[in-house]
Amino acid sequence: MTDRFEVRLRKGVHVFSAGHFITLHDDLCEPVHGHNWTVGVDVGGDPDAHGMVVDFIALRDTVSAVLARLDHKMLLPTANPWLAVTTAAGPHGHGETTVTFRGRRRWVFPADECVLLPIANTTAEWLARWIGHAVTEALASDGRAALRSLRVTVDECLGQSGVWER
Secondary structure, X not given: OOOOOXXXXXXXXXXXXXXXXXXXXXXXXXXOEEEEXXXXXXXXXOOOOOOOOOOHHHHHHXXXXXXXXXXXXXXXXXXXXXXXXXXXXXXXXXXXXXXXXOOOEEEEEEHHHEEEEOOOOOOHXXXXXXXXXXXXXXXXXXXXXXXXXXXXXXXXXXXXXXXXXX
16 A cells, blocks of 8 residues: 655635636637635645655745736636737837737726736636646746645635646
8 A cells, every 4th residue: 555645735815816707619708707716736745854745835835926926917818719819008108908809809908917828718727727837837946846746726716616637
């Protein structure tokens, strides 16, 4: 029998408020709305010489830093084939991000209030994957040991979650 170790992080501070919308079908796009997204992270691996899979504090701070990039922003997918997302100077010198859905619907947002994500849709599932990759990259750049597994859960409301696991 093999031992398996995992650290689970469910902190009250791992919430971000952000707006989004998703394309539901090739020809249907939902209205802009927002959520108070809650994020949980599970890390599996072998304990180090001090008995830790990963330092809770380092993981907490890494997740907090990643979520801070999304907090109070408009989340926009740049890999959606039905959306055109462009950023340009606005009429008053401030940048504007314009999103067009199939050439029919159009939204304009202040560019500094947007996060352009290289995903196909801003669903909880794709956000979980993006967050997972960002956490993995941040831990690696800090010299943290390779993790055996990583699972990210993104709740867009109580009882409604998207999960990504590697």
